[in-house]
Amino acid sequence: MKGVKLFRVLGIQISLNYTWFIVFGLIAWSLASGYFPSHYPDLNPLTHWIMGFLGAFFLFLSVLVHELTHSYIAKREGIEVKEITLFFFGGVSQLTKEPEDSKKELKVAIGGPISSLVLALIFWILFRVTLQSPHLILIAGLLWYLALINLSLALFNLIPGFPLDGGRVLRALYWRKTGSLKKATRIASGAGKWIGVGIILLGLFGILKGNLIGGFWFVIIGIFLRSAAEGGLQQVVMKGALEGLKVEELMSQGVISVSHSLRIDRLVEDFYLTHTHITYPVLEDDKIIGIVTLKQLKEVPRDQWMEKTVREVMMPIREEIMLDPDGEAVDALQKMIRTGEGRLPVVKGGRVVGMLTRRDILNLLEIKTDLVE
């Protein structure tokens, strides 16, 4: 997920997804031009804007506390957390692996909403306190808003549809009952999909009744939840199996590569018909300069096989078609899906240190996901 790196807390990198800036602006704007002016019409616009920015900033902190609570519990349960990315409606804590039992999953999942409820309660108490003194009325307004928004954060995340926290709780409970993580994930993301549909319908109903903006938000949230639930199931199964695995551990060494000056007829005879690989790295002075695949070979007319060299038909090397030995296997698989190349060279300092194929990853995935059942 692309974003801006901010700072580290508890050894965890905190990042902002680019969507966050839009959300931050929208929240500050809606507070400054809607909420505060309607509640405190006597104050000047500048004050409304300052309050708007403060509100958006404290919302940011609230979401951060929610995510940090998940991460803190995960760490205490022995699951490393690499990064927290804040975006759109909340955040994503990138755990390095899925919890290995339902009890851990339950603890990690429930921590976030509980911290939001506690924050809501704290802001509400502070609100009651500041309400006593008339000159703090503006602060009281902000505190009331923050209490409300934290309560909404807790309630929204408790919706029992995976991958929301409530859905994770549901999954943990089913997991404990059935003993199968895969089955539990299927049920919890099924719930997520249907709740998503329900929220979309509620939104459409709202729009029909004239509540345009509120209805529109419901539709967006519903679509978000639906697609997240669909993607979540596959991703969880995949990530659970591959997370933490490096390209280096899966790649095959002893790579067979070809020289850039090799003639095509020799390439066919000595490589394609001898080793039966589909892709070969192309070398010049021991450094990789490209890859040649069956697809490029097929484009060369047979009567030119004696004239053309590998260099003339190869795909020149670029970031998108090579892998880093220290990279994650999950990312490597995504790169292969993106580029449509099922076999990519693993390159370090310009030298080919291995090859990784989609089959290698998928075979491992199949074995691992079957064992998780």
Ligand SMILES: [Zn+2]
């Ligand atoms: Zn959460």
